[in-house]
Amino acid sequence: MTGTLDACAGPGFGPVPRKEDGRFVRGRGRFVDDIALPGMLHGAVLRSPYAHARIRSVDVTAAESHPKVRAVITGETLAARGMAWMPTFSHDVAAVLATDKVRYQGQEVAFVVAEDRYAARDALALIDVDYEPLPPVVDARLALALDAPVIRDDLADRTDNHVFDWETGDPDATAALFARAAHVSECDLVYPRVHPAPLETCGTVADFDRISGKLTVHATAQAPHAHRMLYARIAGIPEHHIRIIAPDIGGGFGNKVGMYPGYLCAVVGSIMTGAPVKWVEDRSENLMSTSFARDFHMHGEIAADADGHILALRVSVLADHGAFNATAQPSKFPAGFFGVFTGSYDIAAAHCRVTGVYTNKAPGGVAYACSFRVTEAVYLVERLVDVLAHDTGRDPAELRMANLLTPDRFPFRSATGWEYDSGDYPRALRTALDTAGYAGIRAEQAARRASFEKTGKGPLTGIGMSVFTEAVGAGPRRLMDIMGLGMADGAELRVHPTGTAVLRLSCMSQGQGHETTFAQIVSHELGLPVDAVDVVQGDTDNTPFGLGTYGSRSTPVSGAAASVAARKVREQARQVAAVLLEVAADDLRWDAGPGSAEGGSFSVAGVPGVSVSLREIAMAAHGGLDLPEGVEGQLAATTVYNPPNLTFPFGAYVCVVDVDPGTGEVDVRRFVAVDDCGVRINPMIVEGQIHGGLADGVGMALMELVAFDDDGNHLSASFMDYLLPTAMECPPWELAATVTPSPHHPLGAKGVGESATVGSPPAVVNAVLDAIGVRHADMPLTPAHVWRALQGRPIRPDIA
Numbered sequence: 001m002t003g004t005l006d007a008c009a010g011p012g013f014g015p016v017p018r019k020e021d022g023r024f025v026r027g028r029g030r031f032v033d034d035i036a037l038p039g040m041l042h043g044a045v046l047r048s049p050y051a052h053a054r055i056r057s058v059d060v061t062a063a064e065s066h067p068k069v070r071a072v073i074t075g076e077t078l079a080a081r082g083m084a085w086m087p088t089f090s091h092d093v094a095a096v097l098a099t100d101k102v103r104y105q106g107q108e109v110a111f112v113v114a115e116d117r118y119a120a121r122d123a124l125a126l127i128d129v130d131y132e133p134l135p136p137v138v139d140a141r142l143a144l145a146l147d148a149p150v151i152r153d154d155l156a157d158r159t160d161n162h163v164f165d166w167e168t169g170d171p172d173a174t175a176a177l178f179a180r181a182a183h184v185s186e187c188d189l190v191y192p193r194v195h196p197a198p199l200e201t202c203g204t205v206a207d208f209d210r211i212s213g214k215l216t217v218h219a220t221a222q223a224p225h226a227h228r229m230l231y232a233r234i235a236g237i238p239e240h241h242i243r244i245i246a247p248d249i250g251g252g253f254g255n256k257v258g259m260y261p262g263y264l265c266a267v268v269g270s271i272m273t274g275a276p277v278k279w280v281e282d283r284s285e286n287l288m289s290t291s292f293a294r295d296f297h298m299h300g301e302i303a304a305d306a307d308g309h310i311l312a313l314r315v316s317v318l319a320d321h322g323a324f325n326a327t328a329q330p331s332k333f334p335a336g337f338f339g340v341f342t343g344s345y346d347i348a349a350a351h352c353r354v355t356g357v358y359t360n361k362a363p364g365g366v367a368y369a370c371s372f373r374v375t376e377a378v379y380l381v382e383r384l385v386d387v388l389a390h391d392t393g394r395d396p397a398e399l400r401m402a403n404l405l406t407p408d409r410f411p412f413r414s415a416t417g418w419e420y421d422s423g424d425y426p427r428a429l430r431t432a433l434d435t436a437g438y439a440g441i442r443a444e445q446a447a448r449r450a451s452f453e454k455t456g457k458g459p460l461t462g463i464g465m466s467v468f469t470e471a472v473g474a475g476p477r478r479l480m481d482i483m484g485l486g487m488a489d490g491a492e493l494r495v496h497p498t499g500t501a502v503l504r505l506s507c508m509s510q511g512q513g514h515e516t517t518f519a520q521i522v523s524h525e526l527g528l529p530v531d532a533v534d535v536v537q538g539d540t541d542n543t544p545f546g547l548g549t550y551g552s553r554s555t556p557v558s559g560a561a562a563s564v565a566a567r568k569v570r571e572q573a574r575q576v577a578a579v580l581l582e583v584a585a586d587d588l589r590w591d592a593g594p595g596s597a598e599g600g601s602f603s604v605a606g607v608p609g610v611s612v613s614l615r616e617i618a619m620a621a622h623g624g625l626d627l628p629e630g631v632e633g634q635l636a637a638t639t640v641y642n643p644p645n646l647t648f649p650f651g652a653y654v655c656v657v658d659v660d661p662g663t664g665e666v667d668v669r670r671f672v673a674v675d676d677c678g679v680r681i682n683p684m685i686v687e688g689q690i691h692g693g694l695a696d697g698v699g700m701a702l703m704e705l706v707a708f709d710d711d712g713n714h715l716s717a718s719f720m721d722y723l724l725p726t727a728m729e730c731p732p733w734e735l736a737a738t739v740t741p742s743p744h745h746p747l748g749a750k751g752v753g754e755s756a757t758v759g760s761p762p763a764v765v766n767a768v769l770d771a772i773g774v775r776h777a778d779m780p781l782t783p784a785h786v787w788r789a790l791q792g793r794p795i796r797p798d799i800a
């Protein structure tokens with residue numbers, strides 16, 4: 001099923017300017033650090049200087065005698081409350097404050113509560129920790145060596161650093177196809193550790209009321225309801241006595257899904273002192289200790305017949321999970337959604353094994369537009385297809401075109417069991433290639449290479465592409481949960497007597513513009529102006545239960561919930577309209593109208609001129625009308641949306657780079673992105689999401705890396721060392737769109753928030769390697785690395 005961009009038409013949908021920007025551009029956003037409660041104290045975390053060390057003792061007497069210090073919390077303090085360890089999203093435990101050992105540099109050891117932030121920080125220096133340094137495990141490839149130090153000796157019977165083994169696909173069918181393949185290409189690839197690095201770091205203000213026993217936590221939380229359950233479990237406070245309030249969030253990118261020790265220590269600090277406690281981490285703390293992304297070491301094999309038809313894929317992965325297995329993914333998917341690694345291609349058989357290992361590094365979480373590991377999967381397959389093209393002397397665009405799934409195959413069941421809802425991949429790739437002017441750039445590339453060979457002077461031009469399939473909108477309850485919570489979302493919509501509305505949601509915007517787009521959904525369904533609908537998020541006392549925003553699931557799940565709630569309200573309105581117009585409800589026709597303050601209207605079929613607007617109905621619904629049995633009056637509905645499947649947005653990207661062979665410097669000259677996320681609610685916001693994701697991709701491909709030295713020292717703890725892309729490194733993005741609605745989403749919409757971060761890194765890497773004629777080199781392709789690769793000596797960028 002394919003449509004055009006016209007499929008997005010109708011009241012409500014369109015490039016509506018963002019409602020939230022009025023306060024953001026005026027500096028009137030309200031973030032956690034803007035919150036100041038009466039009598040509020042400030043917390044600071046003491047962190048480990050070692051990657052691996054036994055704690056012999058922690059002496060806090062000097063810190064406690066600091067005149068402004070009100071409490072010092074150690075692992076012992078927490079152990080006495082049964083809170084020294086917390087459950088992780090992946091059935092492991094993580095230390096809140098270390099009691100036995102520290103397991104990564106930057107791990108939380110103690111927490112000081114003081115009258116101001118400076119005093120809290122000063123007092124950290126007064127804490128005396130006696131460490132016995134232990135050898136660290138830094139390289140995941142050495143984590144399972146027999147002589148590797150055991151990191152998690154806190155776990156019973158633990159004799160190695162093994163976390164899990166997981167496999168998917170059919171090993172026998174895959175082996176059979178490999179056996180009869182005319183060609184097999186293999187490649188080792190590292191998707192290095194990167195960080196979500198939102199502008200706003202993580203923080204909280206915890207406020208425990210000793211009289212009522214109620215805990216209010218203002219926090220950077222992408223999933224407030226899930227957080228509430230975690231606080232209840234960890235702190236033992238009844239869930240109904242906990243209120244989580246997520247105010248404006250200055251970027252999340254997955255960083256704010258997880259539970260961090262600082263949040264919990266602030267709660268304990270508030271319980272101990274009886275005063276609210278604020279904790280806001282600094283940049284280095286954020287880069288060193290909060291959830292990282294990726295760190296996948298992959299070995300891929302791709303089998304093809306003599307005509308270049310891809311037959312099978314086989315993959316083995318070593319996943320570096322850091323010191324605690326905290327990556328957030330549905331219980332049934334220990335390696336996240338990596339299982340979609342067959343990508344956009346018609347591949348008969350596939351198999352993959354993933355082994356997770358502990359290392360002396362910070363734990364993961366949900367991080368950096370990961371789509372639960374689809375990012376790594378897309379990178380793997382899109383790199384492998386290029387390697388196959390390289391090895392068999394084929395054009396990468398033609399090779400892709402010959403192997404892409406065609407629209408008639410949808411809904412498509414992949415070799416690893418995923419049901420893709422809808423797609424038209426050849427059209428997306430054709431559009432991208434045409435927009436880029438593929439043949440012309442290839443000719444230009446040939447001319448540049450000839451000139452380089454003659455004169456030794458650059459630049460060298462490269463063209464890279466990727467065709468990606470995303471899997472977002474987690475997810476069907478029977479398959480997907482987080483800590484036992486099924487991945488559904490609620491919505492509650494109320495239309496007031498005067499015809500304005502409030503929509504309450506369980507998802508949580510971190511910059512994606514939900515206040516606008518979700519109002520647009522209600523506007524679309526009810527014909528009200530976008531401005532007549534307010535959106536409430538991020539307050540567990542005032543929103544329905546649901547799992548929050550990550551994995552680009554807001555549109556697929558909460559968006560569907562909003563739409564269903566609005567349709568319920570429309571049906572309530574129909575009942576009231578039937579009373580008003582004295583006709584049977586079935587004889588009424590709905591017309592959404594132009595999106596005016598009157599809202600849509602019901603008219604009587606076959607009777608011109610007789611109609612009643614939503615606004616009139618809203619007043620009547622709350623008024624003195626004599627309502628028949630079963631019609632409650634009032635226009636209000638709640639719903640819980642249980643997604644029947646994920647949505648599968650996709651796209652085709654073409655990147656053109658110029659590489660200076662003398663310096664290895666890469667200039668991303670052009671980037672064409674064709675995205676298909678089904679029906680677009682707000683095309684402007686969608687394009688903004690894609691711009692951000694493309695910049696992310698350029699960053700990861702060329703410069704971003706969380707690096708460690710052999711002792712496990714973190715080498716990327718500031719923005720001087722952890723390089724983020726800026727406008728300087730980004731070309732003017734050239735965007736195009738196709739619209740292939742999701743057949744199972746009420747609006748035909750698919751998620752898009754992570755698409756470009758998922759799809760763009762392989763396009764950039766493929767372009768750089770195409771320019772320099774190198775089969776494979778790992779990210780980030782820094783100038784030094786590119787230059788070395790050009791000399792035939794690529795380096796291991798993930799190891800210092």
Ligand code: MCN
Pocket residue numbers: 198250251252253254367368369370510511512513514517518549550551552553554555556677678679680681682683685686689692749750751752753754
């Ligand atoms: N949208 C639309 N039409 C569609 C799909 C989406 O108009 N067919 C709109 C949505 O209504 C929403 C935005 O695009 O306003 C993103 O929607 P969606 O794809 O559903 O993603 P989420 O809202 O669930 O956002 C999560 C996603 C993730 S997982 C990461 S990571 C990421 C991303 O969003 N973090 C971000 N984009 C970000 N953008 C900003 N500014 N800040 C972050 O932290």
Ligand code: CUN
Pocket residue numbers: 222252253254255257366367368369370371372549550551552754
């Ligand atoms: Cu994986 S980062 Mo986003 O899902 O919040």
